[in-house]
Amino acid sequence: MSKLRVAILGSGNIGTDLLIKIQRSPYLVCTLFIGRNLSSPGMAKAVSLGVKVSDQSINAIINNPDCCDLVFDATSARDAQNHWAVLEKLGKMVVDMTPAKLGGLSIPAVNLNESIRQQNVNMVTCGGQASIPIAYLVGQTHEEVEYIEVVSSIASRSAGPATRLNLDEYIETTEEGVRLFSGAKKTKAILNLNPADPCIDMQTTIFAKVNKPNIEALTVAVKNMVTLINSYVPGYQLLVAPIYENNRIVVMVKAQGLGDYLPKYAGNLDIINCAAIAVAEEYAKKKFRDTAISRQKIN
16 A cells, blocks of 8 residues: 655644654555755754655645645645645645645544535644543533633643644634534633743643533543544543533543653644544545445546
């Protein structure tokens, strides 16, 4: 089975960590790693891995549209809008790592099959990938959800320039994702950049106000969900199983990284990058299956 050719647009923390993870994929191969500065640490890492690089940003794909079948956009929400205007016309599948909300929101543990049928897939945010699967289960196990609040804390060192630039978009997209998947009437998202030394692991707490809390059913569902997420995010852990206190449900999860690019505390990179790769790999498998079926019909 051949591999799906992918390009990574953005050479920061997310893009570089994504590149290293793709090197292990049995379904994906990175044919072009794109940034704006050939001297950046991300570019140097790509060169050391033997991956072709370019400092021409979106022009690298415009000038060589056959370089890839799928593009991971790991830039900023504002840049992603400009890139999509180009990539849509070129017919590229786009996995958007920014909180731009241009395509359908994707949480692999919840809507993977739906995601791979869209040309533009948005991976929400790191906090969204950590919290939305739990928020979804709150909605599935309760008839009415009044309010869900998600609070994520990440190490300040793991937040690159694009993450800091996109804080408003992070909040808006995370809140929309929680509301969409849970059915909650109101949602709130908070992101804390913790400067502690040594660096903290990523932790996310989900608070929910519901009518007639069903902790037993939610606990079973959450444990099964964590097992499912572990199939593509090994460092995802349940810290506090569902409890009911102060008239609200509380669940706490943790995401620890594999240490591919930044140290293991940068679970915020892993949880969104592993989710993105899960989508791209499933898309690749579908594409290969469809191609094989077409060939069989011809023969």
